[in-house]
Amino acid sequence: MASKDGSGNAIWETVKTIFWALIIAGLFRTILFQPFWIPSGSMKDTLLIGDFLFVNKMAYGYSYASCPTIRIASLGLEVDAKDICGFLDGDNTRLLGSEPERGDVVVFRHPVTGQDYIKRLIGLPGDKIQVRDSVLYINDEAVGLEDAGNFSEVYERQGPEGRYPRCENGPVGEGAECLKSRQTETLPGGTSHDILNIGFQPRADDTDVFTVPEGHYFMMGDNRDNSTDSRFSQMAGGVGMVPFENIIGRADRIMFSSAGRSMLFFWTWRGDRFFKAIE
Template structure:
């Protein structure tokens, strides 16, 4: 009997340990930092496919979007943030809320699909935003642009999704250099960052004037010709304006980076990007 009791006690202790570990991890993920893996090239060259970072959830305070969304399609598990914290949704406010800063790299919930996205905040509430001849205009004034040289990457399938990059130098073969024009863009307020272009596209580089509503933000990818962002309505595959309550947090630093199809392929690790600050 003592032996059976000992086994039962050990099992119960293991269950309690797992429970508390999951609870602590859940609280940490909800309140402090959320891991985020870059799946696409929309933020090149600031963020590359395979960069791994932690999102600072304390930066803007908390809303329903701060709760985790758990999607494990293989096991039929889909728990949305609204299922956990839906009681906080609907008023576009935040607990301990702080306004983001123009130029922040922000992770947010897509207003229509609820998927997590990462883009740069370029338009604040009350701003007007427009693209003219590939140049960003904010409140009627063009942003400052400087030549940033040429961004070069290898034409190959990238990341878990296996998508090849788009190139300014046309169709190139596997293993060839894929080129993009790079400029240094300085936003009002002084934040400077790289942007990439591969040409002029009517829908992304020539737009009408967007009037950013109060309580919402205008997001764009740094890889300007490869980003479905606030320039496009959700019905067109974009994100439209992003409400304050949909912000999850600010991306401050890359912790780890891998250029391969799996993070286990250590020979594809980009050690020069480990612990790199995001600007």
């Protein structure tokens, strides 16, 4: 029975509003877009620590990985996408699926840990991928490379995790200029993007030949010497080959960017990166 002053009805209306707001937000995140905050420097200088973007889930269709994973450590809450949509897992297919393209910047679930990663799609099914003396080869053909000067940043703690960047001119002191060699890489098909190098890394810059299996993709970070990606096997703590069903969506545009430890530190906002297209 409602109270005479209508407070009971007001509370019920508030509960219904919150309920439907959560349903709509859940559908928005599951079907259309998923927010993603860049936590590491593996995709510099395309993506910087503190960039905030929405992942386009419609780009490649839907699989179990399209369902949200909810982790709130302070509440001890952890609901994995497989807990919700695990019944769709296993056949490496997608509903309304379309093939990703070489050069796309893709968010995907790690095949073993289930953590979300963001990398550039380098290898398609059937491709042979190798890195020789820091140069990427696709099907025995070297990609195009042009010098693009140096990438410069301040040597200081970055983002919520407070990690220092790695520098080619290191070691340098706090607040000093941290440099990395930058090149523009052009993939087969014409997609161009910047890549960074810190120095020769034997396991990353000279690799075996990787043959991409059917239904899988080969991913690499643009910050080539600071990226855990498909060059490293899952047994060695890497990503390995990524199944089609593990892809969440395509990253198209940066919505917001903060260089500080928190997005609330408005004085650290990067105004030149708001609504910046990802190439």
